[in-house]
Amino acid sequence: MSLILDHVTLAPPGGARLFAPLDVTIAPGEVLCVTGPSGIGKSSLIALIGGFLPCGFRAEGRVLLNGVDLAGQPPEARRIGLLLQEAPLFPHLSVGDNLAFALSPRVKGRAARRAAIEEALEQAALPGFAGRDPATLSGGQRLRVSLMRALLAEPAALLLDEPFSRLDPPLRAEFRAFVLGHLVARAIPALIVSHDAEDAATATRCCALAPPAPSG
Numbered sequence: 080m081s082l083i084l085d086h087v088t089l090a091p092p093g094g095a096r097l098f099a100p101l102d103v104t105i106a107p108g109e110v111l112c113v114t115g116p117s118g119i120g121k122s123s124l125i126a127l128i129g130g131f132l133p134c135g136f137r138a139e140g141r142v143l144l145n146g147v148d149l150a151g152q153p154p155e156a157r158r159i160g161l162l163l164q165e166a167p168l169f170p171h172l173s174v175g176d177n178l179a180f181a182l183s184p185r186v187k188g189r190a191a192r193r194a195a196i197e198e199a200l201e202q203a204a205l206p207g208f209a210g211r212d213p214a215t216l217s218g219g220q221r222l223r224v225s226l227m228r229a230l231l232a233e234p235a236a237l238l239l240d241e242p243f244s245r246l247d248p249p250l251r252a253e254f255r256a257f258v259l260g261h262l263v264a265r266a267i268p269a270l271i272v273s274h275d276a277e278d279a280a281t282a283t284r285c286c287a288l289a290p291p292a293p294s295g
């Protein structure tokens with residue numbers, strides 16, 4: 080399971096290329112930290128890989144997941160998990176139902192599904208939280224639920240956009256170690272976009288998006 084970016088670059092509607100073509104292979108369990116100045120296209124790169132790039136953006140190059148070119152595949156077909164800064168959860172569903180919504184259909188039967196959710200909550204150090212309203216969670220708890228929700232869908236790759244930036248520094252370090260541990264244990268390739276030097280230091284590898292070479 081690897082995620083390959085083969086000469087990938089992007090241009091916003093009516094604009095020029097945002098960054099020089101990116102060529103990188105992210106192996107199973109590897110975490111690539113993508114850095115670069117504000118506005119260079121880091122979040123847009125995540126959107127391209129996830130399949131939700133806004134209309135009008137122009138993409139070049141290929142994104143391959145486990146050898147398959149993702150071009151033209153809708154987001155729900157891509158088996159790519161997302162962890163975002165806001166860690167959005169459905170507000171009208173309990174924590175347990177938020178997790179159930181994402182749980183892979185491969186887990187069959189009511190008892191097995193309930194057990195998988197309880198296990199995920201244990202792993203997130205949130206045992207007994209299944210009935211909680213998401214509005215009652217702290218930022219760190221919300222992120223842990225959000226990570227578990229992404230993992231329960233059995234993603235083939237995980238994308239993280241500034242996932243830790245809203246947390247206080249001690250919690251940030253703890254949650255970073257928690258996330259990286261899960262990715263390595265499950266051999267999931269991951270790409271994290273971040274401004275934080277600590278995120279870069281703890282990732283397996285780093286790459287900085289650079290402005291494209293001037294043409295002509």
Ligand SMILES: Nc1ncnc2c1ncn2[C@@H]1O[C@H](COP(=O)(O)OP(=O)(O)OP(=O)(O)O)[C@@H](O)[C@H]1O
Nearest residue numbers: 091092097115116117118119120121122123124133
């Ligand atoms: N929907 C859109 N339509 C047109 N241009 C857009 C759209 N979304 C983003 N852009 C432009 O595309 C460029 C890249 O934006 P993007 O958010 O990917 O950058 P970024 O590197 O993630 O920035 P930051 O670090 O500030 O979050 C910016 O110049 C931005 O203004």
